[in-house]
Amino acid sequence: MYTLRQYAVRFHRRQPVAAGPFVEFASPKHHVCFSTTPLYASASNIISRVGIVGAGPSGFYVAKYLLKELGPGATVDVMDSLPTPFGLVRTGVAPDHPEVKAVQSDFEKVAGDPRFSFYGNVRVGYDVDVATLRSLYDVLVLAYGASEDRTLGIPGEDTLEGVVSARTFVNWYNGHPDYAQDAKLTGMLGEILAQASAQVAVLGQGNVALDCARVLAKRPADLETSDICEHALVVLRESKLAAVSVVGRRGHGQAAFTIKELRELSRIPGARLVVPPEEVARGLTEFTIAELAQSRPRKRLADLVASLPGPAVGGQAGEGGERVVALRFLLLPRAFLPDPRRPRRLGAVVFERARLELDGQGKRVVAVGTGETEELPCQLALRSIGYKSQPVDGLPFDNKKAVVPNRHGRVLEAASEEAVPVPGVYCTGWVKRGPSGIINTNIYDARETVAAIMEDAAQGKLPFSSSFSLLEVLAQAGRKKSEDVVSWEGYEKIDAWERRHGAARGKPREKVTDSHRLLEIARS
Amino acid sequence: MLQSAVRHVTVARNSIGFRKTCSLPALIQIPRILFHATARVAHGSGKDLKNAPRINLHWIGKKGEEFTTDGIVGESILEAAHRHEVELEGACEGVCACSTCHVILEEPVFESLEDPSEEEEDMLDQAFGLTPTSRLGCQVELSQDMNGLKIKLPSATRNFYIDGHVPKPH
Numbered sequence: 001m002y003t004l005r006q007y008a009v010r011f012h013r014r015q016p017v018a019a020g021p022f023v024e025f026a027s028p029k030h031h032v033c034f035s036t037t038p039l040y041a042s043a044s045n046i047i048s049r050v051g052i053v054g055a056g057p058s059g060f061y062v063a064k065y066l067l068k069e070l071g072p073g074a075t076v077d078v079m080d081s082l083p084t085p086f087g088l089v090r091t092g093v094a095p096d097h098p099e100v101k102a103v104q105s106d107f108e109k110v111a112g113d114p115r116f117s118f119y120g121n122v123r124v125g126y127d128v129d130v131a132t133l134r135s136l137y138d139v140l141v142l143a144y145g146a147s148e149d150r151t152l153g154i155p156g157e158d159t160l161e162g163v164v165s166a167r168t169f170v171n172w173y174n175g176h177p178d179y180a181q182d183a184k185l186t187g188m189l190g191e192i193l194a195q196a197s198a199q200v201a202v203l204g205q206g207n208v209a210l211d212c213a214r215v216l217a218k219r220p221a222d223l224e225t226s227d228i229c230e231h232a233l234v235v236l237r238e239s240k241l242a243a244v245s246v247v248g249r250r251g252h253g254q255a256a257f258t259i260k261e262l263r264e265l266s267r268i269p270g271a272r273l274v275v276p277p278e279e280v281a282r283g284l285t286e287f288t289i290a291e292l293a294q295s296r297p298r299k300r301l302a303d304l305v306a307s308l309p310g311p312a313v314g315g316q317a318g319e320g321g322e323r324v325v326a327l328r329f330l331l332l333p334r335a336f337l338p339d340p341r342r343p344r345r346l347g348a349v350v351f352e353r354a355r356l357e358l359d360g361q362g363k364r365v366v367a368v369g370t371g372e373t374e375e376l377p378c379q380l381a382l383r384s385i386g387y388k389s390q391p392v393d394g395l396p397f398d399n400k401k402a403v404v405p406n407r408h409g410r411v412l413e414a415a416s417e418e419a420v421p422v423p424g425v426y427c428t429g430w431v432k433r434g435p436s437g438i439i440n441t442n443i444y445d446a447r448e449t450v451a452a453i454m455e456d457a458a459q460g461k462l463p464f465s466s467s468f469s470l471l472e473v474l475a476q477a478g479r480k481k482s483e484d485v486v487s488w489e490g491y492e493k494i495d496a497w498e499r500r501h502g503a504a505r506g507k508p509r510e511k512v513t514d515s516h517r518l519l520e521i522a523r524s
Numbered sequence: 525m526l527q528s529a530v531r532h533v534t535v536a537r538n539s540i541g542f543r544k545t546c547s548l549p550a551l552i553q554i555p556r557i558l559f560h561a562t563a564r565v566a567h568g569s570g571k572d573l574k575n576a577p578r579i580n581l582h583w584i585g586k587k588g589e590e591f592t593t594d595g596i597v598g599e600s601i602l603e604a605a606h607r608h609e610v611e612l613e614g615a616c617e618g619v620c621a622c623s624t625c626h627v628i629l630e631e632p633v634f635e636s637l638e639d640p641s642e643e644e645e646d647m648l649d650q651a652f653g654l655t656p657t658s659r660l661g662c663q664v665e666l667s668q669d670m671n672g673l674k675i676k677l678p679s680a681t682r683n684f685y686i687d688g689h690v691p692k693p694h
Contacts, residue, residue, distance in 0.1 A: 099621035106615060260646040297649035438650060440624050443613055 046457045048074050049465045051137035053124050053392075055080035056087020057439045058429020059143035060107040061446035066139075067113050069454055077137070077470055079119040082177065083486040083518040084494060085111070087145060089439070090511075091176040094211040095226035096218070098508060103439055111488050119470055120486030121519065127479040128470070130394035134424060136473060138465045139453055142395070142404055142411065142427040146387035146435040152203070156336030157383070162192055162346030163336050166208050166384035173215060173232035180513035186231055192345075192379045193239040200241065201349050201376055203333050204384030205248035206256040207438075210265055212382050213244045217271040217323045227502060227509045243324040245376060247349075249367040251283025251329050251356055252305040253292055258438070259301045266308060271323040275308045279329040285356045288365060328376075330354045332369055336381060348377045387435035395425065404431045409449030410456070424463040426453055483523055490522030497521050573598050579671040583610055586677050595666045601627055601675060602661035612677060618662035620644055623651035625661035628676040637664065653678040 047070055052059045055078045063076050070076070084090055086104055093100045110116060122128065124144070133140050149165045157163055164185075171179040172189070179185060192198060193216075200216055202209045215223070220237040228236075248255055252275070266273040292299045311326060331351035339347030351374045354367035389404070391397035398405040398415035404427045405415035411427050412419035428449040429442055437445075456462055474480045486494075494512065502509035512518050573596045581595040581604060593608040595601075602625045605612035613624035620643050629637075634657040640648065644663045648654060658678075666673070 097621075099616050099619050102617040102619070102621070103615040105617065106613075258646075259649055260643070263642075263646060296654065300645070300649060438622075440613075440615060440622055440650070440652075443615075443624060444652060 046460070046462060047071075047138055047453070049137045050074065050076045050139045050141065051133050051470070052076065052078045052141045052143055053133070054078075054087065054143035054145055054429070055085035055118065055120070056143065056145055056429065057089055057103065057107075058145065058432075058442040058446060059087070059141070060085075060110055061442045062141050062143060062428045062449055063116065064106075064110045065446050065450040066141075066453065067110065067115060069450060070115070072115070075115050075117065076113075077117050077119060079122040079124065079470070081121070081123040081144075083120040083491075083515060083522060085118055085120065085491055091171050091174045092208075093174075093439075094170075094215060095174065095228035096214070096223060098226070100439065116488070118486070118488040118491060120491060120522070121484055121515070122470070122474065122480060125392050125394075128474055128477055130392055132473055132477070134463070135466050136468060136470060138424055138462045139457075140425050141449065141453075142392070142425070142431050143429045144389070144392070144431055146389040146402075146430040148388045148390050148402075149383070150386040150388055152333055152383060152385065154333055154335050156338070156346070160336050160338055160346045161188060161344050162379055163381050163383065164189075166202065166204065166212050166382045167387065169212055169382050170208060173228055175229040175511035175513040177513055177515040177518070180229055180231060180511075181515075186235065189380070190235040190238060193235060193241055195379060196240050197242040198240055198380070199376075199378040200244045200380045200382065201378040202244060202246045202382045202384055203349070204386070205246060205327075206384060206386070207258060207261050209246050209382070209384040210257050210261045212384060213246050213325050214261075214265055214268060216241055216244050217265075217268055217325050219270045222269065225506055227507055227511060229511055229513060230505075231513075241323055243326065245326045245328050245378070247328040247331050247333070247351070247376070249330070249332050249354060250365060251285075251288060252280055252327070253283055253288040253298060253302050254356075254365055255301065255305070255329075256436075257301075259297065259304060262301065262304055265325060266304075268325075270321075271325055273308055273325045273327065274311045275305055275327040275329075277310045280306050283329050283356065285365075287358055288356060291365070330356070330367060331374065332367060334373065337375070339379070346379060346381055348375045349381055350375050387430070389431045389435070395422070401434060403434050406432055409445075409452045421456075421461075423461060484519055486519065486522045493524060494518055494521050577668060579666060579668065579673070581666075582672060582674045584674065584676040586611060586679055595670070595673070597666055597668050599666055600662050601625070601659075601664045601666065604666065605661060610677070612661055614662060616662075620647055620660060620663055623647045623660065626651040626653075626658055626678055627661045627664075628655050628678060629657050629659055629664075630674050631657050633670070633673060634659065651678070 050066055050070070052063055059078055059080075063078055067076060078085070080087070086107060089101055089104055089107075111118060124130065124133065130140075149167055151157060168179055168185065169189075172182070172185060202212050215228070215236070216239070220233060220239075223233060223236065292302050305327065308327070311324070330353060332354050333349055334352050335350040336346055337348045337350060339345045352369040353372040353374060355370055356365050357368045358364070359366045388402035391399075395411065396405050396414055400415065405412040405419060406427050407421065409426050409428055409432060410421040411425040412421055426449050428446050432449070433441075433445060471482050471485065474485065475482055495509075498509040498511055512521065576597045576599075578594045578596055581593050583591050583593065585591065593604065593610065595604040599607075600618065602612060602614050602618050604610075605625070606614065612627070615624045616622040618625070620641075626648070637659070640659060640663060644660050647660060648658055651658060
């Protein structure tokens with residue numbers, strides 16, 4: 001926020017010429033006069049400083065809709081633990097989905113607002129604590145997503161090499177600095193996939209699971225023009241993968257992936273998507289059929305699954321080097337088994353066959369074990385059963401749901417119905433509703449949070465903020481030197497560098513995956 | 525407070541007629557009503573719509589408010605919405621890869637249109653508040669016979685405002 005004098009000097013290169021209830025200054029083109037006393041107060045000019053933790057889609061959408069509401073003197077600071085913005089749009093969305101990443105240009109427009117600032121490479125809870133942030137901002141919005149994985153809790157999960165979370169794999173090919181720089185991981189994935197007739201099991205049936213299967217099944221040549229990282233392409237070029245199984249606990253009527261992604265998987269050149277017809281048949285229980293009739297999206301999706309061909313008779317391998325992608329249903333993961341020849345490595349996943357039942361209340365379809373087991377040989381298992389959010393020190397957390405307790409985006413003192421809101425603290429995105437939904441879901445979510453903020457502002461429920469800047473506070477805490485904080489201008493340099501180096505390889509961008517290098521480019 | 529001070533500027537310059545020349549950078553965001561929207565180049569279509577005929581579009585907004593804008597024959601509903609700052613997202617920039625430009629048409633018009641493509645149907649499956657006459661705004665091109673077209677924006681609050689909470693109008 002500018003003082004009146006700074007404002008006049010900055011935007012008009014003029015010193016105010018008079019003081020008093022009105023300040024006037026002349027410029028060659030126009031004559032402007034400022035009132036020094038508020039003429040009226042409205043919700044939009046009560047809020048002057050907003051801090052948003054997390055620069056992913058949920059953070060950007062909340063910034064976008066807040067900026068539409070706020071006055072010209074307000075500031076919106078968006079911080080991220082990575083030097084780069086856009087969260088999962090950069091490190092999650094598959095490289096071969098550039099149309100999904102188009103939303104970045106919308107976010108770039110948001111960042112172009114003079115009231116917007118980006119603070120990359122700032123870790124909340126480490127570089128700066130929540131109490132400090134609360135004192136800095138009248139409105140603090142948590143939009144830090146879900147950085148933890150849900151786990152299966154079955155034998156071998158933590159001990160065998162080759163059991164990897166889908167997040168790790170996705171972040172690895174998408175150039176997240178914490179994973180892409182992991183030479184051991186790159187080495188292990190390279191070694192496993194280069195084995196003759198390598199087999200992969202993806203556990204879980206959301207869109208992330210389909211992304212993993214697609215990236216693995218595609219011919220490397222078809223990924224070369226995407227923004228997939230070069231180190232991943234090197235591994236995928238050497239891949240001798242024969243089959244990927246995408247395995248779900250429940251039936252095709254309950255699968256979480258969306259039809260667009262499944263259709264895409266069914267049309268990959270060089271790969272064949274199959275589904276065992278008996279698993280589809282067993283999934284069509286009476287209540288599932290009734291459920292499908294109620295929902296157009298579910299019905300269309302189930303029909304597409306049912307229309308897929310069955311596996312080739314006499315084996316898994318496809319004809320003529322074709323890779324097989326198999327959708328498998330009604331299988332509960334029970335254990336990861338070691339490879340008998342290399343006991344530290346994964347050799348197979350044991351599943352228990354399941355059947356569908358209604359839960360006690362008769363509302364939810366659940367998978368119940370039948371006692372019958374199946375062993376699926378594979379050298380790599382990608383666990384893709386969902387994410388969960390992490391608590392942040394100094395704010396309440398709902399450990400049961402793994403979200404920040406909230407009512408319409410207002411953070412609550414505790415996870416209970418009667419709990420009162422924490423003044424000035426809000427949340428949006430995955431920390432608010434749990435890790436589900438697509439990028440678009442954040443639009444509705446952000447709108448609701450912004451409505452709550454504006455309502456509280458109008459009712460005078462927001463705390464006062466100090467006039468320190470985030471950079472001053474970071475410097476004071478001594479955790480982060482200001483030259484290590486990436487501004488939007490710094491990110492624009494990274495963006496330009498990546499585009500330039502990508503163009504040389506015929507890619508939209510070549511991501512820089514080393515944090516130090518990212519900071520160097522941002523400072524250059 | 526400066527914010528209120530600046531508000532005053534908006535009022536002041538309005539009354540003394542500085543609309544065209546006033547150059548307060550930080551103010552660009554507020555005075556939507558003061559700046560006339562300039563025609564946006566139709567994204568990706570490469571069509572020259574400058575001399576194309578115009579039709580009237582009747583919108584029903586997210587809160588039920590009604591308003592009328594023009595539409596240029598040949599542009600999409602999404603493009604018309606963006607030219608007039610109608611609150612319709614277009615996260616994928618109009619290439620049928622998201623469902624944020626979901627609109628609801630009236631049945632006779634919906635029936636008269638060419639069937640949506642498989643891609644559009646797939647994206648519609650992800651739209652909030654899907655109705656039997658839903659379409660994606662980026663996929664419906666305006667034609668001369670659509671004059672007076674009624675376009676309803678799905679309620680944004682459908683999925684999140686529960687237990688009777690009503691957002692305050694801003």
